[in-house]
Amino acid sequence: MAATPIQLDEHGRLRHFLTIENLPRELLVEILDHAERFTVVGDRAVKKVPLLRGRTVVNLFFEPSTRTRTTFELAAKRLSADVMNLNIEASATRKGESLSDTLRTLEAMDTDMFVVRHQDSGAPEFIARQVAPGVSVINAGDGRHAHPTQAMLDVFTIRRHKPAFEDLRVAIVGDITHSRVARSEIHALKILGVPDIRVVGPKTLLPTAIESLGVGVFHDLDEGIAGVDVVIMLRLQQERMQSALLPSGHEYFHTYGLTPARLKRAARDAIVMHPGPINRGVEIDSAVADGHQSVILQQVTHGIAVRMAVMSMVLGSHAQAA
Amino acid sequence: MAATPIQLDEHGRLRHFLTIENLPRELLVEILDHAERFTVVGDRAVKKVPLLRGRTVVNLFFEPSTRTRTTFELAAKRLSADVMNLNIEASATRKGESLSDTLRTLEAMDTDMFVVRHQDSGAPEFIARQVAPGVSVINAGDGRHAHPTQAMLDVFTIRRHKPAFEDLRVAIVGDITHSRVARSEIHALKILGVPDIRVVGPKTLLPTAIESLGVGVFHDLDEGIAGVDVVIMLRLQQERMQSALLPSGHEYFHTYGLTPARLKRAARDAIVMHPGPINRGVEIDSAVADGHQSVILQQVTHGIAVRMAVMSMVLGSHAQAA
Amino acid sequence: MAATPIQLDEHGRLRHFLTIENLPRELLVEILDHAERFTVVGDRAVKKVPLLRGRTVVNLFFEPSTRTRTTFELAAKRLSADVMNLNIEASATRKGESLSDTLRTLEAMDTDMFVVRHQDSGAPEFIARQVAPGVSVINAGDGRHAHPTQAMLDVFTIRRHKPAFEDLRVAIVGDITHSRVARSEIHALKILGVPDIRVVGPKTLLPTAIESLGVGVFHDLDEGIAGVDVVIMLRLQQERMQSALLPSGHEYFHTYGLTPARLKRAARDAIVMHPGPINRGVEIDSAVADGHQSVILQQVTHGIAVRMAVMSMVLGSHAQAA
Numbered sequence: 001m002a003a004t005p006i007q008l009d010e011h012g013r014l015r016h017f018l019t020i021e022n023l024p025r026e027l028l029v030e031i032l033d034h035a036e037r038f039t040v041v042g043d044r045a046v047k048k049v050p051l052l053r054g055r056t057v058v059n060l061f062f063e064p065s066t067r068t069r070t071t072f073e074l075a076a077k078r079l080s081a082d083v084m085n086l087n088i089e090a091s092a093t094r095k096g097e098s099l100s101d102t103l104r105t106l107e108a109m110d111t112d113m114f115v116v117r118h119q120d121s122g123a124p125e126f127i128a129r130q131v132a133p134g135v136s137v138i139n140a141g142d143g144r145h146a147h148p149t150q151a152m153l154d155v156f157t158i159r160r161h162k163p164a165f166e167d168l169r170v171a172i173v174g175d176i177t178h179s180r181v182a183r184s185e186i187h188a189l190k191i192l193g194v195p196d197i198r199v200v201g202p203k204t205l206l207p208t209a210i211e212s213l214g215v216g217v218f219h220d221l222d223e224g225i226a227g228v229d230v231v232i233m234l235r236l237q238q239e240r241m242q243s244a245l246l247p248s249g250h251e252y253f254h255t256y257g258l259t260p261a262r263l264k265r266a267a268r269d270a271i272v273m274h275p276g277p278i279n280r281g282v283e284i285d286s287a288v289a290d291g292h293q294s295v296i297l298q299q300v301t302h303g304i305a306v307r308m309a310v311m312s313m314v315l316g317s318h319a320q321a322a
Numbered sequence: 323m324a325a326t327p328i329q330l331d332e333h334g335r336l337r338h339f340l341t342i343e344n345l346p347r348e349l350l351v352e353i354l355d356h357a358e359r360f361t362v363v364g365d366r367a368v369k370k371v372p373l374l375r376g377r378t379v380v381n382l383f384f385e386p387s388t389r390t391r392t393t394f395e396l397a398a399k400r401l402s403a404d405v406m407n408l409n410i411e412a413s414a415t416r417k418g419e420s421l422s423d424t425l426r427t428l429e430a431m432d433t434d435m436f437v438v439r440h441q442d443s444g445a446p447e448f449i450a451r452q453v454a455p456g457v458s459v460i461n462a463g464d465g466r467h468a469h470p471t472q473a474m475l476d477v478f479t480i481r482r483h484k485p486a487f488e489d490l491r492v493a494i495v496g497d498i499t500h501s502r503v504a505r506s507e508i509h510a511l512k513i514l515g516v517p518d519i520r521v522v523g524p525k526t527l528l529p530t531a532i533e534s535l536g537v538g539v540f541h542d543l544d545e546g547i548a549g550v551d552v553v554i555m556l557r558l559q560q561e562r563m564q565s566a567l568l569p570s571g572h573e574y575f576h577t578y579g580l581t582p583a584r585l586k587r588a589a590r591d592a593i594v595m596h597p598g599p600i601n602r603g604v605e606i607d608s609a610v611a612d613g614h615q616s617v618i619l620q621q622v623t624h625g626i627a628v629r630m631a632v633m634s635m636v637l638g639s640h641a642q643a644a
Numbered sequence: 645m646a647a648t649p650i651q652l653d654e655h656g657r658l659r660h661f662l663t664i665e666n667l668p669r670e671l672l673v674e675i676l677d678h679a680e681r682f683t684v685v686g687d688r689a690v691k692k693v694p695l696l697r698g699r700t701v702v703n704l705f706f707e708p709s710t711r712t713r714t715t716f717e718l719a720a721k722r723l724s725a726d727v728m729n730l731n732i733e734a735s736a737t738r739k740g741e742s743l744s745d746t747l748r749t750l751e752a753m754d755t756d757m758f759v760v761r762h763q764d765s766g767a768p769e770f771i772a773r774q775v776a777p778g779v780s781v782i783n784a785g786d787g788r789h790a791h792p793t794q795a796m797l798d799v800f801t802i803r804r805h806k807p808a809f810e811d812l813r814v815a816i817v818g819d820i821t822h823s824r825v826a827r828s829e830i831h832a833l834k835i836l837g838v839p840d841i842r843v844v845g846p847k848t849l850l851p852t853a854i855e856s857l858g859v860g861v862f863h864d865l866d867e868g869i870a871g872v873d874v875v876i877m878l879r880l881q882q883e884r885m886q887s888a889l890l891p892s893g894h895e896y897f898h899t900y901g902l903t904p905a906r907l908k909r910a911a912r913d914a915i916v917m918h919p920g921p922i923n924r925g926v927e928i929d930s931a932v933a934d935g936h937q938s939v940i941l942q943q944v945t946h947g948i949a950v951r952m953a954v955m956s957m958v959l960g961s962h963a964q965a966a
Contacts, residue, residue, distance in 0.1 A: 042432035043432070044376065045376065045377065046377075047376045047432060048404075053692065055690075056718065073406065074431055077378075082722070084718065086714070101921060104941055106714075108944035108945045109686075109944060109948055110686035277419035277427070297429075300431060301430045301431065304431055304432065366698065368697055369726075370726075388730060392728060392750075395728065396700065396728065400698075599746075599749070600741075600745060602742070619752040620752070623752045623753065
């Protein structure tokens with residue numbers, strides 16, 4: 001029941017941010033509350049606070065992702081940190097250096113934080129177990145395992161529209177099997193007390209033991225979203241569409257695409273979310289993506305504030321927050 | 323006769339900078355005057371003014387250009403802005419995201435300004451029509467259409483040497499057809515009152531209706547530059563040299579290359595300009611490029627000041643300028 | 645006997661940093677002393693001093709090197725400079741622009757410093773001979789010629805453990821022929837008064853006239869490191885292992901790899917150094933690389949301080965140093 005111990009220090013404070021799983025509810029609420037204060041920073045002309053001035057943040061991306069890297073880079077710059085972007089595919093490992101050696105070398109440069117994206121589940125935790133006491137690691141997505149800042153920006157966006165988690169019905173729709181986003185979202189929603197969490201998708205894209213996470217399982221979209229307050233659509237990866245797991249994108253849309261007609265089955269004031277980038281006409285209809293129930297772009301905006309909150313918390317600089 | 327309305331706000335102030343065409347003379351002079359003040363910043367040890375502190379500038383380059391990107395990045399950094407470089411070829415569009423979605427996502431990160439280079443004419447205006455009220459777009463070169471900051475740094479350089487535009491004779495030499503630089507220069511020189519503007523080049527590289535812009539057309543270089551005060555040489559693109567439009571680079575130089583002997587036909591104190599990078603021995607002789615009449619490197623230096631001026635003006639921060 | 649005149653100004657102060665060869669002893673000591681003061685900057689929460697605020701540093705890498713580029717970028721940022729990274733392979737030269745023109749263009753942007761890595765020996769000096777009076781050049785590694793900041797961080801690390809250079813015995817082990825690091829180290833150790841410098845390696849990897857530098861030559865590792873206070877292992881390049889110059893990496897390790905057993909032949913308190921990245925099991929055993937005599941990661945940390953020292957000295961900003 002305890003959090004992965006490595007994430008918290010002996011006082012229960014966040015030291016690394018690797019997974020939502022097993023984190024205490026109060027900590028998630030603390031992140032959300034800090035993020036709330038950072039949202040105003042983005043609205044100012046001078047979008048900068050000096051919390052991480054003179055700190056060195058290294059974006060360590062073993063898997064390319066302009067969008068996620070950009071949000072972390074912006075969050076770090078708005079906290080006044082110095083940011084280095086390292087695309088590891090193209091550098092050290094080419095020289096045959098081991099991951100451990102690369103890390104120790106970067107750490108020896110007095111780096112304060114590593115933001116890590118990696119195609120292998122567990123890589124950020126592997127790194128967190130190696131770094132020196134003062135250094136923090138944030139998981140920016142690892143394999144199929146977790147994407148905790150994405151989940152936090154999702155629940156942050158939900159809270160802004162639906163303050164009472166304990167009354168909510170939330171449906172997550174699409175490729176659950178391959179989605180680190182879905183895994184982290186389910187953990188976050190559970191911990192925050194959402195009583196009705198549903199996953200919706202074809203059998204080929206739902207993990208076999210998914211019920212063990214305490215979620216309802218639906219293969220029919222109309223049933224799955226009936227009456228829900230929040231619909232979270234997942235991105236369908238291109239490679240999935242070309243595999244035997246699925247018919248074409250067009251057919252997928254026919255069965256699992258969110259259209260205005262289908263959305264009517266959800267609660268009247270339901271909000272629609274998506275981690276982006278969206279595939280219009282595959283998992284979501286443009287009329288829904290651009291409609292008044294969509295909060296997809298708000299998710300992006302909140303992503304900066306949530307990352308600023310997590311980055312300042314792991315470095316212990318949140319006390320004086322903006 | 324009115325400016326492309328989208329570029330100006332209701333008070334006639336610059337909001338986007340997309341094209342020179344139809345801008346009022348006073349606005350061009352205002353840019354030049356602001357740039358004049360920024361030239362001193364480059365001479366200081368501390369080459370920084372706090373005008374855009376905490377603002378987020380995104381360099382959105384759909385067409386690679388280290389030189390132009392570098393000047394915009396430096397201009398933004400010297401204005402104390404936070405700069406993000408996005409090479410769009412290599413990122414979002416690879417995932418099949420539409421340009422509009424990429425833009426809205428970046429905008430949702432509270433970006434203040436997009437500096438856009440695109441291979442398609444009109445792309446920066448397309449973007450400017452979509453962004454939110456507080457966001458500005460600067461065209462860093464689109465297709466064959468326009469390169470307005472290049473034109474402004476050219477007229478800025480001219481004004482430093484030849485203060486009275488209304489007395490000038492200016493020749494633009496080379497591949498006019500494919501040159502967004504030439505188009506923007508002609509507009510800027512016209513608006514600033516230059517009475518004698520000439521384009522010089524082989525028929526294959528001059529647009530058919532070019533006279534309608536109010537310029538003289540010459541196919542003979544000696545005639546075209548006779549008595550001019552300013553010679554602007556254009557870069558000959560490699561692909562042009564390999565096409566059927568032109569003989570070899572060597573033959574082009576024989577007919578249209580600017581040599582010391584030919585330059586003698588211009589006014590004695592004529593200045594020689596080139597947007598760079600130069601092809602020595604193709605459109606220009608090294609003795610001219612490096613000679614005392616060349617102001618090619620001054621153009622580069624002024625390019626930073628002019629971009630600082632435009633960037634601070636579109637964000638409404640020029641009032642308190644350095 | 646005089647330093648390459650171009651490196652020093654008329655008062656004997658460092659203007660460029662191109663090679664260790666022929667520099668006066670006092671200047672090396674001055675660099676070490678400045679670096680000493682910068683080591684504390686890395687330990688602070690706010691790892692920043694304002695010495696180069698508003699200065700523009702361009703990392704001009706003609707040969708890719710994430711590690712070296714990162715250390716220079718971090719050093720510049722911690723001095724509060726604005727840094728631009730230019731990978732020249734991928735940009736200007738693609739357009740057929742000459743190196744001289746690229747340089748003059750960057751210089752015209754009011755650049756203060758070029759940090760240059762180039763595959764050709766002498767390229768940084770070539771550049772230093774062209775830049776304007778106020779602009780400095782730092783060699784970040786050129787061909788087989790020199791890597792002076794690496795040598796300075798090595799002697800800095802040595803001095804922290806073995807303060808009296810005049811009593812030391814130092815062995816440099818491996819591929820001396822192809823190593824710019826070894827060349828610069830030998831010069832630095834000589835100038836600082838180390839009486840016993842040895843190079844150790846197979847005949848195929850030792851230059852023929854190496855004795856003329858005043859070093860002892862050994863082909864047997866056990867003999868070469870007998871009693872030394874410092875062992876500097878060089879990286880064995882992959883391409884060397886695949887060439888006719890050497891047997892396999894495995895066989896190389898058998899003959900020249902540093903194992904705990906062999907290290908016992910050195911002085912009991914000998915330190916082990918390596919410029920990185922290390923090839924575990926090729927030139928060095930993991931037990932040695934990670935052992936208590938290894939100072940390899942300290943070298944990385946000191947590399948930032950030494951580069952901050954050199955960067956601030958060449959721009960004349962060291963007087964007010966942190």
